[in-house]
Structure formats: structure tokens, C-alpha cells
Amino acid sequence: MVGLNQFHVIKDLLNARKSRVLTIAQSSLPEHQFQAFKKLYLDEMGERGFERELKQLLEKQHGMDGNGRE
Numbered sequence: 001m002v003g004l005n006q007f008h009v010i011k012d013l014l015n016a017r018k019s020r021v022l023t024i025a026q027s028s029l030p031e032h033q034f035q036a037f038k039k040l041y042l043d044e045m046g047e048r049g050f051e052r053e054l055k056q057l058l059e060k061q062h063g064m065d066g067n068g069r070e
Contacts, residue, residue: 003062007055018045 021041026034043049 003058004055007058010054011051014045014051018042 018041022038025037025041029037045051
């Protein structure tokens, strides 16, 4: 499915940036604040947030059969 391939490419790019943001936050925050930030950030940007919304959007755009036809 085209949408799923796009999703995996975008997800890989996003994961690299998430790691960088977490490294920056870890170097800037006390441990207890970093752990709270990490949980909230990953919830928002991960499978329960942005990633889920992106996957749903790409699936909707490309339809059920991957060719834009439902």
C-alpha cells in the first residue's frame, strides 16, 4: 500500500528527530522533569498521537486498496 510505505518513511524520519529532541531535553532538565517530558512527548508524537493521525490520514487518502479506490 502506497500510504503505508509513505507512513514508514515519515515515521523513520520522525523517530530520528524525536531521539534528538529527547537528547536535548535530557541534557537540559533534571531527571524527574525529563522523565515526565519524555512520557508526554512520546504520547503526543508517537503511536497514540501524531503517528496514529498520520497513518489514518495516509490510509484515507489512498483508500482501502492502496490505489485511491475504496
